[in-house]
Amino acid sequence: MTDASYHTAPIPGSPTDARGALLAADGTPLKAKLRESMRTSRRRAFMLVLPLLLFVLASFVVPILMLLWQGVYNSTYATDMPRSAPIARAWDGTSPPTEAMAEAMVLDLRDAREAKTIGKVATRVNRELSGTRSLFTKSARRAARMEAPFLDALVDVDEDWGKVETWGAIKIAATSLTPAFYAAAVDAKYTATGDFEMRDEERQIHVSLFWKTIWVSGAVMLACLLLGYPIAYLLAHLPMRTSNLLMILVLLPFWTSLLVRTTAWIAMLQSQGVLNDIFVFLGVTGDDQRFSLIYNMTGTLIAMTHILLPFMILPIYSVMRAIPPSHVRAAKSLGATNWTAFWRVYFPATIPGIGAGGLLVFILSIGYYITPALVGGQDGQLISNFIAFHMQRSLNWSLAAALGGILLVIVLVLYWLYDRIVGIDNMKLG
Amino acid sequence: MDLPPYATLGQKIWHYAFYAICGLIFLFLITPILVIAPLSFNATPYFSFTEGMLAFDGEAYSTRWYRDIFTNGMANPDRPTSWPLFWEWLWMGLSPFHTAPESFYTDTWENAQWVRAMKNSFFIGFFATLIATALGTLAAIGLSRAEMPYRGAIMSLLISPLIVPLVITAAGMFYFYSQVGLSQTYLGVILAHAALGTPFVIITVTATLVGFDKSLVRAGASMGAGPAKTFWKIQMPLILPGVVSGGLFAFITSFDEVVAVLFLAGPEHRTIPRQMYSGIREQISPTILAVATILVIISICLLVTMEMLRRRGEKLRGIKT
Numbered sequence: 001m002t003d004a005s006y007h008t009a010p011i012p013g014s015p016t017d018a019r020g021a022l023l024a025a026d027g028t029p030l031k032a033k034l035r036e037s038m039r040t041s042r043r044r045a046f047m048l049v050l051p052l053l054l055f056v057l058a059s060f061v062v063p064i065l066m067l068l069w070q071g072v073y074n075s076t077y078a079t080d081m082p083r084s085a086p087i088a089r090a091w092d093g094t095s096p097p098t099e100a101m102a103e104a105m106v107l108d109l110r111d112a113r114e115a116k117t118i119g120k121v122a123t124r125v126n127r128e129l130s131g132t133r134s135l136f137t138k139s140a141r142r143a144a145r146m147e148a149p150f151l152d153a154l155v156d157v158d159e160d161w162g163k164v165e166t167w168g169a170i171k172i173a174a175t176s177l178t179p180a181f182y183a184a185a186v187d188a189k190y191t192a193t194g195d196f197e198m199r200d201e202e203r204q205i206h207v208s209l210f211w212k213t214i215w216v217s218g219a220v221m222l223a224c225l226l227l228g229y230p231i232a233y234l235l236a237h238l239p240m241r242t243s244n245l246l247m248i249l250v251l252l253p254f255w256t257s258l259l260v261r262t263t264a265w266i267a268m269l270q271s272q273g274v275l276n277d278i279f280v281f282l283g284v285t286g287d288d289q290r291f292s293l294i295y296n297m298t299g300t301l302i303a304m305t306h307i308l309l310p311f312m313i314l315p316i317y318s319v320m321r322a323i324p325p326s327h328v329r330a331a332k333s334l335g336a337t338n339w340t341a342f343w344r345v346y347f348p349a350t351i352p353g354i355g356a357g358g359l360l361v362f363i364l365s366i367g368y369y370i371t372p373a374l375v376g377g378q379d380g381q382l383i384s385n386f387i388a389f390h391m392q393r394s395l396n397w398s399l400a401a402a403l404g405g406i407l408l409v410i411v412l413v414l415y416w417l418y419d420r421i422v423g424i425d426n427m428k429l430g
Numbered sequence: 431m432d433l434p435p436y437a438t439l440g441q442k443i444w445h446y447a448f449y450a451i452c453g454l455i456f457l458f459l460i461t462p463i464l465v466i467a468p469l470s471f472n473a474t475p476y477f478s479f480t481e482g483m484l485a486f487d488g489e490a491y492s493t494r495w496y497r498d499i500f501t502n503g504m505a506n507p508d509r510p511t512s513w514p515l516f517w518e519w520l521w522m523g524l525s526p527f528h529t530a531p532e533s534f535y536t537d538t539w540e541n542a543q544w545v546r547a548m549k550n551s552f553f554i555g556f557f558a559t560l561i562a563t564a565l566g567t568l569a570a571i572g573l574s575r576a577e578m579p580y581r582g583a584i585m586s587l588l589i590s591p592l593i594v595p596l597v598i599t600a601a602g603m604f605y606f607y608s609q610v611g612l613s614q615t616y617l618g619v620i621l622a623h624a625a626l627g628t629p630f631v632i633i634t635v636t637a638t639l640v641g642f643d644k645s646l647v648r649a650g651a652s653m654g655a656g657p658a659k660t661f662w663k664i665q666m667p668l669i670l671p672g673v674v675s676g677g678l679f680a681f682i683t684s685f686d687e688v689v690a691v692l693f694l695a696g697p698e699h700r701t702i703p704r705q706m707y708s709g710i711r712e713q714i715s716p717t718i719l720a721v722a723t724i725l726v727i728i729s730i731c732l733l734v735t736m737e738m739l740r741r742r743g744e745k746l747r748g749i750k751t
Contacts, residue, residue, distance in 0.1 A: 041577045048572030049584060052565040052628060060591055060625040063606035064598060070605065227455050234452045248733070249456050255729040255736075256463055257686045259706040260722040264462035266710065267469055267719065272478040274465055309459065338441070367595020369689055374710050384597040391601045391693070404598045415586070415593045424582075424589050427633055 068408070071185075071401030075176040076124040080117040081108040085174040088167065093192035097167050102151035105170075109136070109143035121173075127396060128180065129169035135160055168192030185402035206386075206403065213383040214410075216301065217365040221312075223305040224361050225354065228312035232353070235313075236320035254310035262374050265303040269294040269375075295377030303371050308364055312357035315422075319353030356422040363414050367407065383407055463726055470495055470719035477714065495720040502717065503543035509534040544721060546698075547705040554616065554701060555684040558623035562680040565624075566631025567673050571665075573632070574639040585632075592629040596689040599626070604693040614696035622690040627680030634679060638672025638743060671743030675736055682732060 015023040022030040078085040083104035091101060112118040122136035139157050146153040154161035171192045172180050180190040187204040188196045198204070231250065235243045253261065268274050276290040285291060293299060323346065331341040369384040376385070383403060390400035418424070433445050473492040474480055482490025501507040511534045519535035538545055572578055573585055591599065603622050604613060612618035642665070650660040666673075688703040695704065702721065709718045 038577065041575070042579050045572045045575040045578040048575075049569045049578070049588075052569035052588060052632075053584065055561075055565055056588055056591070056625060056628065059603070059621045060599065061587070063602035064594070065602075067598070067602035067605045227458065230448065230452050231455050234448075246456070249460050251733055252726075252730065253459050253463060255682065255733045257703065257722075257725050257729065259686070259688060259703045259710075260466070260725050261462060263706065263710060263718055263722050264466045266714070267465060267477045268462050270477060272476065274479065277479065306458065306462065363593055367597065369595070369597045370707070374707070384595055387597050387601060388692075391604065397605065400601060404595075404601060407595055408598055411593060411595060415590070419582075419586055424585055425636070427589070 064408075067397075067401050068405050069401075070398050071181050071405045072179065073177050074124070074181070074398045076120055077170075077173040078176045080112055080115070080121050081105075081174070084108045084170070088171045088174040091167065091171055093168055093171055093194075094164065096164065097151060097162065099149055099151050101167065102154050102161070103148070106143050106146050106150045106154065109140040113140040113143065123395075125169050125173045127184075127399075128172045129165060131160075132166060132169055135166070164192075181398040181402040182405070184399055185406055209383055209386060210406070213366055216297075216304070216382060217362050219301060220304045220308060220365045221358050221361045223301070224309050224312035225358060227305070228309055228316060228357065229350075229354075232313050232316035232320055235317050236323075250310050250313050253306065254314075258307060258370060261307055262303055262371055265299065265306065265375060266294060269299055269302065294375050295380070297376070297380045299375040299377070300372050300380035300382075303375050304365055304368060307371065308361045311360050311364065315356040315360070316350060316353035319350055319356075323349045352422070356418075356426070359414060359418045359422065360427075363411055363418065366411060366414075466719050466726070467723045470716055470723045472716050472719075475715055477716065477719070495716040498715075498717045499544045499720055499724075500538050500542055503546070504537045504541045506537060507534075509537065511535075543700075544702070544705060544717070547700050547702045550699055551685055551701040551703075554619050554623060554699075555681050557620045558627055558684040559677050559681040561620070561624035562627035562631050563673060563677040566628045566676060566680070567635050567669075569628075570632045570635035570639060574636055574642075588632055589629045591626050596626075596687075600690045600693040603690065607694060613694055614699070616699060618694045619691060619699055619701075622694055623684035623687055624680075626687060626690065627683045630679035630683060631673075631676035634676035635669060635672045638669045642668060668746055671739045671746065675739045675743075678732060678736060678739075682729075 015025075015027075017023055017029060024030050024033045084101065084107075087101050087104050091097075109118070112121055118137060118140045122133040122140075125136060126133035135158055139154060139161070142157055151161070160166045168191065172178065172190060178190065183190040183196055185206050187199050187207045189199050190196055235246055235250075238246065266273070270276070271290045271292060273294075275293065276285075279285050279291065280287050293302070327349065328341050328346050331345040332338070336344065367384055368382060369388060372380050372382045373385055373388070376382070384407070387400045387403050387407070390396045390403070433442060437445070468483070469477060469479065471491045471493065472480065472483065473490050473494065480490050515533045516535055518531070519533055519539070522529065522531070523536065523539065569588060573581060573588075578584075600622070603618070607613040607618045607622075612621070646664050646668070647660045650664045651657075655663065685701075686703055688701075688707050691699070691701050691704045692707070695701070700708075702725070706718055706721060709715070
């Protein structure tokens with residue numbers, strides 16, 4: 001509302017104030033009244049959304065944020081080794097260990113053994129320097145009998161206590177707020193002096209795993225596009241009755257349980273499975289040389305493509321339905337060949353659908369867990385499987401959180417792109 | 431798609447090649463789902479067609495795996511079965527005043543693994559759907575109003591459970607819920623599934639509201655109906671098909687979800703997908719195929735229901751197809 005609206009002539013007989021502005025029946029200016037009613041309706045709309053917003057925040061957003069916090073904050077050492085943690089943090093990381101550090105360490109080791117937290121602490125330090133787990137448990141057993149000078153007593157148990165690397169690992173573990181886990185998630189090492197260095201060649205697994213996950217997602221997306229585009233084209237150009245009927249063949253897999261489809265692919269692809277039986281019957285391969293199509297990367301790719309194909313077909317189909325057939329006819333009447341008419345006129349018009357379907361398939365496949373876990377075997381495992389492994393088996397939650405944090409950032413960037421290009425409002429189901 | 435009469439030989443070849451390619455892709459889509467049905471009647475404990483099955487030998491087929499669904503895990507599977515016993519169990523077991531006498535059927539209902547998984551799936555699915563549909567519908571109505579502040583940001587936040595990798599969601603919930611005492615409880619799994627189901631409700635209900643004529647509500651209000659009355663009498667009946675299909679989506683999400691269950695549920699909360707997951711990993715038996723066949727039949731029923739709802743919704747809103 002600009003001031004100009006004041007100068008529209010009031011309806012004759014309607015109440016106005018001294019400046020000629022309209023008044024509501026109760027004497028307040030109409031503009032204020034309108035603003036108030038807008039505010040009320042905004043608040044009403046927000047109140048409708050509020051319950052779900054609170055629910056999603058409490059049951060979904062907060063848990064994920066708390067998990068991510070684990071990726072940069074791990075207080076295991078600082079809590080259970082209260083004396084040695086501040087001293088280790090204050091140490092510069094290069095000078096030889098001092099008696100004060102050793103004394104605090106021995107006292108803490110005694111308490112930790114008493115409180116049975118030594119295993120947790122030893123595991124935490126071991127993540128920074130392998131071999132320190134046994135060093136800690138061994139020394140804790142003997143800590144009760146140790147006497148001053150404590151540094152010599154520790155070195156008597158194991159000469160590793162005299163080494164700078166051991167105390168460096170302790171210093172990293174003692175620092176609760178640390179980039180160490182994110183460094184580990186990108187195959188780097190955070191050192192006691194605050195530098196980053198790359199890990200040894202053979203211990204670099206995460207970066208290549210991220211690339212493999214991205215590569216698999218890209219391959220699945222491409223396969224879905226190659227298989228989905230002709231189907232969408234066919235469905236969009238058949239008469240409605242036939243295409244609705246054929247649509248069932250697309251929607252039935254969409255509605256079938258993920259586990260059912262994965263099971264079905266095991267039955268199809270295993271070495272005694274349907275596909276191999278057909279190959280043997282046709283003489284493509286011998287009975288003793290059946291193809292290994294499952295429990296490896298091939299199985300993961302085939303099953304994921306099958307599962308995500310409907311997500312590609314549906315958006316392309318709905319875009320194709322909206323393209324007026326006259327465009328292609330116009331191109332042909334102007335002398336374009338079939339191919340030129342398709343490639344220069346029809347195909348560019350379907351790009352929004354390809355973008356929508358492709359991004360959705362990519363986003364969904366980059367976080368895939370169940371299918372690789374069941375049919376992936378050794379080399380078909382993706383980043384999600386590693387996150388689950390660190391959450392459930394190795395119990396290195398901080399590393400899981402760091403890996404998850406990186407994955408989440410990738411997915412959120414793609415989600416943002418999806419919103420920019422397609423718009424969340426245009427997401428359709430079935 | 432018809433071929434013009436003046437098409438050249440190359441065009442004709444391409445035309446039929448295109449149909450052939452599409453046929454192959456449809457085959458790729460549908461064969462795996464169709465193959466499991468005959469395999470589930472396998473008489474041998476393998477996942478492959480035996481020679482007897484290919485020769486249509488009656489001996490090679492059996493319903494033993496369907497029987498296994500109901501007997502696996504029972505305390506005493508050798509008890510007699512009969513219709514009178516079944517009716518007795520049905521009558522007594524469902525009545526709140528009686529407890530059914532010990533029989534094959536009470537044993538199945540109480541102890542069989544797959545039956546328990548089924549009960550868990552329906553229990554969790556029902557309450558997750560209830561929460562997701564109620565909160566999701568309200569939110570969708572709010573989000574469809576033009577006055578809604580920060581609409582885009584809130585919408586992307588509410589849709590995000592669909593996008594965030596399940597393993598991150600499940601790991602976060604596992605970590606958080608175990609601190610507030612919700613892990614290894616039904617409530618934890620229900621809350622997780624409700625959160626995962628809400629995006630579907632929002633998407634379907636918002637789509638229904640796009641065609642909603644707001645002057646209908648104003649007409650109701652002008653005749654003296656309050657906001658509650660216009661909602662229940664005018665808006666709700668019109669968007670009901672969208673709400674129901676959103677609810678179905680939420681239910682199937684919960685019914686099919688396994689990652690959150692893997693992280694959050696204890697052994698006694700196993701759902702059907704969870705049971706299938708360990709079945710595939712540990713002892714791969716055709717019982718899984720029998721369960722899978724039943725699930726495919728259920729999804730066909732759901733598909734038909736959805737299609738009917740969609741048509742009804744379009745008819746109600748006056749959209750012609």
